[in-house]
Amino acid sequence: MKNDWTIPNLRRTVMGFRNGIIGSRGSSTMMCFAVCAPLQSYLGMLGWSTELIKGEVNGNEHYWLQLSDGRIIDPTADQFFTERMMPKVYIGDRPPWYQVELFPTTCPAPEPERQDGG
Numbered sequence: 001m002k003n004d005w006t007i008p009n010l011r012r013t014v015m016g017f018r019n020g021i022i023g024s025r026g027s028s029t030m031m032c033f034a035v036c037a038p039l040q041s042y043l044g045m046l047g048w049s050t051e052l053i054k055g056e057v058n059g060n061e062h063y064w065l066q067l068s069d070g071r072i073i074d075p076t077a078d079q080f081f082t083e084r085m086m087p088k089v090y091i092g093d094r095p096p097w098y099q100v101e102l103f104p105t106t107c108p109a110p111e112p113e114r115q116d117g118g
Helices: 007-025 032-045
Strands: 050-057 060-067 072-074 090-092 098-100
Touching: 007 032, 007 090, 032 050, 032 060, 032 072
Parallel strands: none
Antiparallel strands: 050 060, 050 098, 060 072, 072 090
8 A cells, every 4th residue: 555655645644643642732742652653553554664763852852753765754843943943744864863872682691690609
């Protein structure tokens, strides 16, 4: 189904989803995870593969989705005062002020217990 979708159609879908969650609250402040996590599942059902990214914008923790081609979907981009005004829903290249936090992909193995009682 994804191949039938254009970015404007994707933007309308994301905006409708955002409005359904944020509703009359109006502000997207501190709503990035609450919108992105379920949006990722919804877009997956529509054929869009995304990754949930945790990062920072202006020193604040922030979540957004990343498409397989590297573009991002940020359904709460308007909550930050950045180098330029961001729309409510941003789809495009990751702006330089969006910093990605890198997390280890594996956990270290626990130290083996010593058999000599020490």
